[in-house]
Amino acid sequence: MTKYTIKDIARETGYSISTVSRVLNNKEEGMSKETRKRILEVVEEMNYRPNQFARGLITKQSNMLGLIVPNISNPFFPELCRGAEDEAVNNGYSLIICNSDDQSSKEERYIRLLKEQQVDGVLLASMNKLTRENEGILTDSQIPYILVDRGLDVSTATGVFMDNFKGGYLAGKHLIELGHQKIGCMTGPVDITNSNNRLKGFLQALKEHDIPIPSHYIMNGNYHMEDAYDQAKQFLANNEVTALFASNDLMACGVYRAAFELDISIPNDLSVIGFDDIPFGEVLNPKLSTIRQNTYQIGKESVKLLIKKIHNEPVESLFYEPTLVVRKSTTKLPERSFS
Amino acid sequence: MTKYTIKDIARETGYSISTVSRVLNNKEEGMSKETRKRILEVVEEMNYRPNQFARGLITKQSNMLGLIVPNISNPFFPELCRGAEDEAVNNGYSLIICNSDDQSSKEERYIRLLKEQQVDGVLLASMNKLTRENEGILTDSQIPYILVDRGLDVSTATGVFMDNFKGGYLAGKHLIELGHQKIGCMTGPVDITNSNNRLKGFLQALKEHDIPIPSHYIMNGNYHMEDAYDQAKQFLANNEVTALFASNDLMACGVYRAAFELDISIPNDLSVIGFDDIPFGEVLNPKLSTIRQNTYQIGKESVKLLIKKIHNEPVESLFYEPTLVVRKSTTKLPERSFS
């Protein structure tokens, strides 16, 4: 099981390594069919694989892409990874998935690591304010990169984003149309654009319908389930609201748990709407109403964009439209008296 | 932002590239502190990073590890990935995570890809019967590998496993001690050892207590939520059982959904116990009783083992003990009449 090199193929076929290299790289079609065929045969036979180190040393390409996500335990991201990976592999790239655990120090470490690993490009889904300098590292090192799902400032860099403002707006509007007046909100991390935009859209909906929202109706969440549970437990104990918008489904899960423990019935006592549409939304009892993102698609398109960027083709940011998914966790306010 | 090479450092410091290389690789301590210090200074100053292609060409090491999981959407695996990744990074390795989607063809593709990418070792958490030949590829290519969580036959290769038999046994025993006599089971894929062992342990518990189990009490699941939902919906409609063991939590989620839609109350009409202890178990209503695995730990230890193997140190398979976690989805049979 010794590893063969291009020399072995050359010797075996009687051609020079230059020629072997050429057919392996599909260079210059002006080459006899015979030669090509013969060489390919032997390559197959000997199960020869080019050494990527040697190849990379010259081409400066690794055919690897990096993807940094903030929290692999949020089912949103595995879904995103799946889309990204499928697209990457279909284009001859492999994907290195890194989990920054929402720590900008880890994020920085991974960016450096990916750079040293000579990836051809990186997908950054992990931005927060603290990491503006991390983006600097990326820019400085000239590695092509694409922002995914999260960005500091959409105008700075190319990326694939969701219209989070509209998503928040849809969530707010849905609750309002159900007759709710006392509506709470659990935001995502304050330093993340997508979370801010969800909040802004939500507030805009309330404003348009002249529904006031006292500041203590707003909880600052961090997109995590545990924290959401802790906060909701306290918040709901002093229950005033009849509806709640959780800025992602993971936090909605935490809210469910808190509500259940406090004997607050969803949706009879409290309507809850989430954001993302993770698969577990359908398992929750009652099934979770939410704002759907095309997560898998976002992953795929991000890689497409990144590959274009690597090839120096012009790229433009992509924006997706979220949609409202009404299930069983939101209900009309009047119905409460029937329960 | 041009990239510096070892030559630049040599020129700048006045030393030869051999010397620079030596200090960079911490070789031969017999080297003047002065030299070392000066070179390190310049390296720092110029922010020099060695080219991994050139380095790998000689050392034949990439400092990359591969991890193939069967289903990244099952929260069990992100948790496993986190453990593996943390341990990998702490040891100077990066982790390439691949998702085989339970397809042995994809699994094979990834094994080849990782091999071509010249990873130093691979973690295989994705074995099924169809892939015995995939293991062959791994063996042939001489890449060190470790089986994680799943194995064809524990004796074949080194790995990190859970005592699945005991886990199944604990689940069965728990249900029996609660007074159940009609107990159903949804298995994992028939061709996966860990799933078979869970079933065997479960059956052993029933046998010890002289509890018969007709074959139609057993559903062949595939560890996925959707399929579990479909099967459970049919199974529970012809409801005979008072308790059900789902061989993983993801399937338990599907069972919950089916039960809910059929208006079957858990645990009053049906006790349910899962396996894995994924975070969502605590969000389900009622909270899911389950068999806990130290998933994060398993990930970490797998990487430790793999690194040992890479260094040609002796390695032995690791076996973890599962524990029973009783929450609210399982209850005493008599209590049903009170509800």
Next chain:
DNA sequence: CTGAAAGCGCTTACAG
């Protein structure tokens, strides 16, 4: 259509 040669950026015996 094909080959000889240079060179990518390192590491590692081998000398001294």
Next chain:
DNA sequence: CTGAAAGCGCTTACAG
């Protein structure tokens, strides 16, 4: 303690 030189396995002008 340090340097010159060979070589890792490829690709790519340059010739022919």
